[in-house]
Amino acid sequence: xxxxxxxxxxxxxxxxxxxxxxxxxxxxxxxxxxxxxxxxxxxxxxxxxxxxxxxxxxxxxxxxxxxxxxxxxxxxxxxxxxxxxxxxxxxxxxxxxxxxxxxxxxxxxxxxxxxxxxxxxxxxxxxxxxxxxxxxxxxxxxxxxxxxxxxxxxxxxxxxxxxxxxxxxxxxxxxxxxxxxxxxxxxxxxxxxxxxxxxxxxxxxxxxxxxxxxxxxxxxxxxxxxxxxxxx
Amino acid sequence: xxxxxxxxxxxxxxxxxxxxxxxxxxxxxxxxxxxxxxxxxxxxxxxxxxxxxxxxxxxxxxxxxxxxxxxxxxxxxxxxxxxxxxxxxxxxxxxxxxxxxxxxxxxxxxxxxxxxxxxxxxxxxxxxxxxxxxxxxxxxxxxxxxxxxxxxxxxxxxxxxxxxxxxxxxxxxxxxxxxxxxxxxxxxxxxxxxxxxxxxxxxxxxxxxxxxxxxxxxxxxxxxxxxxxxxx
Numbered sequence: 001x002x003x004x005x006x007x008x009x010x011x012x013x014x015x016x017x018x019x020x021x022x023x024x025x026x027x028x029x030x031x032x033x034x035x036x037x038x039x040x041x042x043x044x045x046x047x048x049x050x051x052x053x054x055x056x057x058x059x060x061x062x063x064x065x066x067x068x069x070x071x072x073x074x075x076x077x078x079x080x081x082x083x084x085x086x087x088x089x090x091x092x093x094x095x096x097x098x099x100x101x102x103x104x105x106x107x108x109x110x111x112x113x114x115x116x117x118x119x120x121x122x123x124x125x126x127x128x129x130x131x132x133x134x135x136x137x138x139x140x141x142x143x144x145x146x147x148x149x150x151x152x153x154x155x156x157x158x159x160x161x162x163x164x165x166x167x168x169x170x171x172x173x174x175x176x177x178x179x180x181x182x183x184x185x186x187x188x189x190x191x192x193x194x195x196x197x198x199x200x201x202x203x204x205x206x207x208x209x210x211x212x213x214x215x216x217x218x219x220x221x222x223x224x225x226x227x228x229x230x231x232x
Numbered sequence: 233x234x235x236x237x238x239x240x241x242x243x244x245x246x247x248x249x250x251x252x253x254x255x256x257x258x259x260x261x262x263x264x265x266x267x268x269x270x271x272x273x274x275x276x277x278x279x280x281x282x283x284x285x286x287x288x289x290x291x292x293x294x295x296x297x298x299x300x301x302x303x304x305x306x307x308x309x310x311x312x313x314x315x316x317x318x319x320x321x322x323x324x325x326x327x328x329x330x331x332x333x334x335x336x337x338x339x340x341x342x343x344x345x346x347x348x349x350x351x352x353x354x355x356x357x358x359x360x361x362x363x364x365x366x367x368x369x370x371x372x373x374x375x376x377x378x379x380x381x382x383x384x385x386x387x388x389x390x391x392x393x394x395x396x397x398x399x400x401x402x403x404x405x406x407x408x409x410x411x412x413x414x415x416x417x418x419x420x421x422x423x424x425x426x427x428x429x430x431x432x433x434x435x436x437x438x439x440x441x442x443x444x445x446x447x448x449x450x451x452x453x454x455x456x457x458x459x460x461x462x463x464x
Contacts, residue, residue, distance in 0.1 A: 012244050013330075044276045044277045044278060044361070044363075044384075045276045045363045045384055045388055045391070045392060046276060046381065046383060046384025046385050046388060072391055073364065073391060073392060073393075073394075074390065074391055074392075074393055075387070075390050075391050077387050077390065077391065098245075099364065099368075099394055101333065101362070101364040101365050128364070129276070129363065129364075129391070129392070130333070130362055130363070130364050130365075131276075131277045131361065131362070132305065132331065132333040132360070132361075132362050132365070133333050133362075133364070133365065136331075149278065149383060151278060151381060151383040151406070151409070152276075152277055152278025153278050155307070155309050156277055156278060158306065158307050158309065159277070159304055159305060159306055159307050159309065159361070160277060160305060160306075160361070161305075161306055162305075162331055174383070176412075177383070177409065177412055177413075180408075180409055180412050181409075182439070207414070
C-alpha cells in the first residue's frame with residue numbers, strides 16, 4: 001500500500017483508509033451481532049497460514065462452528081486445501097483488482113455475506129501473503145494474528161514493525177526446522193517484545209502439530225469473549 | 233500497492249505509476265551511461281536476499297566493482313551486514329513515507345546519487361521484502377531477480393504471478409533445507425515454467441554456497457551486456 005508519499009497522494013490515501021475504516025466498523029458490528037470471533041491471519045508468503053489452519057481446524061472439531069475466508073491474488077489453491085475439512089470456506093481473489101496486496105473491509109464484507117456468519121462462532125480470514133500492506137487495513141477483525149516462520153529470521157519484527165504492533169498474537173511456525181537453522185530464538189523473542197511488549201505468542205510446528213495447545217487455548221479464550229450477550 | 237480499485241482511484245494510481253515510469257526510464261539511461269548492470273532483488277521477507285548478497289559478494293571479488301542499495305521499511309540491519317564486505321552500500325528506508333511496501337524509481341535515484349554509480353559496473357538493489365508490490369514498480373533496473381526460499385512452498389509462482397512474470401531470473405534459495413521439507417522441487421520447477429516459460433533459475437543455498445556457480449555465471453553474462461559501448 002502506497003502511503004503518505006508526496007503532496008497530493010496524502011489526501012487520496014487518507015480517503016481510501018477512512019472509507020475502509022467505516023466499512024470495517026460496520027463489519028465489526030455485524031460480527032458482534034452474530035457473536036462471531038473473527039481472526040485475521042497475516043504473514044509473509046509461505047509463512048504457513050494455510051498449514052496453520054490445516055492443523056487448527058481438526059483441533060477445534062466439535063468445539064466451534066468454524067468458517068474460513070481465504071484471500072489470495074490468484075488461484076483457489078488455499079480454499080481447495082481447506083475444503084477437505086468439514087467447514088464452509090469462501091475464496092476471495094484480488095486479481096480482478098489489479099492484484100491488490102491485501103484484503104479490504106469491503107472485500108471481507110462480500111465474502112462474509114457469501115459465507116453466512118450467522119451460526120458461526122469462529123471465522124478465520126487468511127489475508128494475502130504480505131507482511132506489510134495487510135497491517136495497514138482494518139477489516140473489522142476481532143483479533144489479528146501474525147504467522148511468522150522461523151525460517152524468516154530473528155529480525156522481522158524490527159523490519160516490519162506495524163504488523164507486530166497491531167497484532168494480538170503471533171504464531172511462530174515451523175519450529176520443527178529449528179535444528180537445521182542458525183536462528184537464535186532468544187533474539188527473536190526479545191525483538192517481538194521490543195516491538196510490542198503486550199504481545200503473546202505460541203511456538204508451534206503446524207506440520208508436526210507440536211506446540212498447538214497454547215494457540216488453541218488462546219483461540220478458545222477469544223471465542224469466549226466474542227459470545228453474543230443475550231439478555232434472557 | 234493499491235491498484236485499479238474502484239472509480240476515482242484508477243486515475244490516481246495510473247498517475248503514480250506513469251510518474252514512476254518516467255523516473256525509471258531516466259534511471260535506466262543513467263545506468264547505461266555509467267555502464268552499470270543494475271539488478272533488482274525482490275522476494276518475501278526472509279527469502280534470503282541479504283544472505284544471497286553475503287554469498288555473492290565474495291564470489292565476485294576482483295571480478296567486478298560492486299555497490300549495494302539496501303531497501304527496508306525500518307532499520308539499517310541489512311546495510312550493516314553488507315558493510316563488512318569491501319563494497320559501497322547505501323541503506324534507504326521507506327519508514328518516513330508511512331512504511332512504503334516497495335522502492336520507487338525516485339528513491340532509487342537518490343540512493344544511486346549517494347552511492348555514485350560512476351566506476352561501478354554492478355549494483356544490487358535489495359528491495360523491500362514483499363512478493364507483491366515491488367513487482368509493480370519499475371525502478372530502472374537492468375534485470376529483476378526473484379529470490380524464493382524453498383520453505384515458501386511450490387505454489388508461490390502461481391499465487392504471486394506478477395513477480396515471476398516480470399523476473400529475468402529466479403534464485404531458489406535454502407536448498408540445504410530440502411531434506412527437512414515436504415516440498416516437491418519438480419512441481420516448483422513446473423510452476424515457474426508455467427508462469428514464465430522464458431524464466432531461468434538457479435537452485436542454491438546461500439548458507440552453504442551450494443549451487444552458486446549458475447547464479448554467478450548469469451550475473452557475469454548480464455554484466456557483459458551492460459558494458460559501456462565506447463566508439464573509439
